[in-house]
Structures are given as structure tokens and as C-alpha cells.
Amino acid sequence: MSTVKDWAPSVQQPDAARISQEPAxxxxxxxxxxxxxxxxxxxxxxxxxxxxxxxxxxxxxxxxxxxxxxxxxxxxxxxxxxxxxxxxxxxxxxxxxxxxxxxxxxxxxxxxxxxxxxxxxxxxxxxxxxxxxxxxxxxxxYTYRIAPDVPAEEAWARLDSKTRNVIRSASHELTIDADLTPEAFLAFYDANLAARSRTNAYGSTVMRELVNAFVERKTGMLLGAYASNGQLVAAIGIVWDHQSMYYLLSSRTHDAHCGSISLLLWTSICRALDRKLTFDFDGFSSPSTFNFLSGFGATLTQxxxxxxxxxxxxxxxxxxxxxxxxxxxxxxx
Missing domain, CATH: 3.40.630.30 (Gcn5-related N-acetyltransferase (GNAT))
Known part of the structure; x- marks a missing residue:
């Protein structure tokens, strides 16, 4: 487990002869x-x-x-x-x-x-x-994206002041663990859905198989945020390929710190920048999600x-x- 520093966490027919042979x-x-x-x-x-x-x-x-x-x-x-x-x-x-x-x-x-x-x-x-x-x-x-060549310090400076403040506050109360297992993540996700009387929009079977697959293939990971008593209060799932890291899934308890997901996202952004990957917030479908993601200072991309x-x-x-x-x-x- 690791905590976060005050300013940021640790980080016509085609011509055969002309088909490009360069990796692009x-x-x-x-x-x-x-x-x-x-x-x-x-x-x-x-x-x-x-x-x-x-x-x-x-x-x-x-x-x-x-x-x-x-x-x-x-x-x-x-x-x-x-x-x-x-x-x-x-x-x-x-x-x-x-x-x-x-x-x-x-x-x-x-x-x-x-x-x-x-x-x-x-x-x-x-x-x-x-x-x-x-x-x-x-x-x-539209989606929001952060380019891979942005230094972490600059990415931090681009955050909206409110977003920076909630991340700082959450980092003083929560601990981030990047070793959350698929079983623990899925149980946590299902419990939070049940507490809100909701069903899994993606389908429980598909989600379970995908989460297990991307963790096993090391093309994604699950991060958890834990309170001082060791209780898991928020979690996100991220996946990546050779160019981008994507924010895919998240869940939190109803009484989790208001900055818990922001802290997990910032931790993920630092991991993407460390790997020289674009961080993709993966779109939004409501005004509230747009307002939340816009606080991260990323580039709006069509x-x-x-x-x-x-x-x-x-x-x-x-x-x-x-x-x-x-x-x-x-x-x-």
C-alpha cells in the first residue's frame, strides 16, 4: 500500500509498394x-x-x-x-x-x-x-484525455483547485492499494449496487469474465481506497493497450470520502504518465459526470x-x- 504526497501521488486499390512498413x-x-x-x-x-x-x-x-x-x-x-x-x-x-x-x-x-x-x-x-x-x-x-508527454507536476497544476483540494483531503484519510483482487472488486461492486437497489448494467457474467481476464493478462488493474480502519470504501478498474490507459469502472460506498474516486483517478493518471501512455477518461453520458471530469484539466477530445x-x-x-x-x-x- 502507498499514500499520496501532498502535491500528488507518487505518479482506389492500394499500391503494395507504398503500404507503410514503419510502425505508426x-x-x-x-x-x-x-x-x-x-x-x-x-x-x-x-x-x-x-x-x-x-x-x-x-x-x-x-x-x-x-x-x-x-x-x-x-x-x-x-x-x-x-x-x-x-x-x-x-x-x-x-x-x-x-x-x-x-x-x-x-x-x-x-x-x-x-x-x-x-x-x-x-x-x-x-x-x-x-x-x-x-x-x-x-x-x-466526447472524452477527456491527458497526453503521455505531460509531466506529472504539470498535470497536477492543470487540475481545478477544487479537484486538487479533494484529492489532498482524501490522501490524508485514505490509503491506495493496487493489489485489489477481482473477487474483492466484484463483491464490492455488487454490494454497492445492492445498497442502491440497482442491477449491473453491463451484465454480471460479462463483467466478471472481463475483469478476471484483464487482470490475468496484465492489461489492467484494480485499485482500492481504504479507510484508516482497513475498510474498502472506493475502487476503480483501469485497462490499457500500447497507447492508452482507460478509466473503465468505479464504485464507492455511500459514505466514502467525497474525494475517494478523484484520488484513485489521480493515482491512475500518474501510472499512465509513468508508462508514457495517454490517459483516457473514457467519455461521459451526463452533465454531472462532465462536470466531475472537467475538473481534471484534461483535453476535451472528439x-x-x-x-x-x-x-x-x-x-x-x-x-x-x-x-x-x-x-x-x-x-x-
């Missing part, structure tokens, strides 16, 4: 990993693939499931982003754009016919023109959503939304 950033994230998708979809996923001379130059995984009325392809539980992953090419900006458009179009052509298709693209995918040209609606979602709906599905959804509460938050502000 791509949009392949932990959420694209086959083991992740196997668990998150319980095996109900497929992958569109484009090859050139037997080499994969583009891929796009998608989930598929049937409800009583509809065939849908949406993001699986706990899977924040997906979208196309395309091997880069050398050459002019115009040539690179043509390559992306061509490969993405051929990926889209392999997607299944369904009543509703929706994905949020990895933030490294900064345009969705190919989807728009194929009749998809494109919208903007994530594009792509959607295509069948006529009957669209009509049914429109009718439902007509009678939904007017205050429901839309993430595409």
Missing part, C-alpha cells in the same frame, strides 16, 4: 482484441477484413445479436470504442485520404444488414467520411459515432423518444 499509431485498441470481444459479446462477433497480397490492411470488428424484434450491431458491454483499423500508406495527404476512404468503404460493404448499427470510433479516427458517403449518420461524442438504422427501427425509436423525459442528456452536444 493505429486505432487498434484493447477493445479490438479478440479475447476482449469473445468475452464482451459471448462469442457473437465477426470481423470485416481487407487484404492486399495476403496482408491485412484493414479490419473492423462488430458485434451482432438478435432481440425479439430486431437484428442489431451495437458496442458490446464495457467496450467503449471500435471502428476501422487501417494500415497507413506513404505519400501525399490526398493519397492517404484516398487509401483510407477505399479501405473503409470495402470494410463497410462487408457489414451485415441489420435494423440498427452503431459504433463509436476510436478517437484516433478523426474523420468518418467513408461512413457518411455510405449513408451512415455521423455524430460527435470521438465520432456512426449509425445506420432501418426504417421501422427508426420509426419505433422516434416514437419512444417522443415520450422520453426532456432532460435526458445527449452526448453529442
Amino acid at each position: 499509431p493505429t486505432a487498434h485498441s484493447i477493445f479490438h482484441e479478440p479475447w476482449w470481444l469473445d468475452i464482451a459479446t459471448q462469442g457473437n462477433w465477426q470481423r470485416a477484413v481487407v487484404k492486399l497480397n495476403d496482408k491485412v490492411i484493414g479490419e473492423m470488428p462488430y458485434a451482432i445479436r438478435r432481440t425479439r424484434l430486431w437484428r442489431v450491431s451495437h458496442l458490446p458491454p464495457l467496450t467503449r470504442t471500435l471502428g476501422p483499423v487501417i494500415a497507413p500508406v506513404t505519400g501525399s495527404a490526398a493519397r492517404q485520404q484516398r487509401h483510407r476512404l477505399d479501405v473503409t468503404a470495402r470494410l463497410i460493404d462487408q457489414l451485415p444488414e441489420c435494423d440498427s448499427f452503431f459504433q463509436v470510433l476510436d478517437p484516433r479516427v478523426d474523420d468518418a467520411l467513408a461512413f457518411a458517403l455510405r449513408g451512415f449518420s455521423v455524430s460527435a461524442r 470521438r465520432l459515432g456512426v449509425e445506420r438504422l432501418g426504417t421501422l427501427y427508426l420509426l419505433t425509436r422516434t416514437v419512444k423518444r417522443r415520450f422520453a423525459p426532456a432532460h435526458v442528456f445527449a452526448p453529442n452536444l
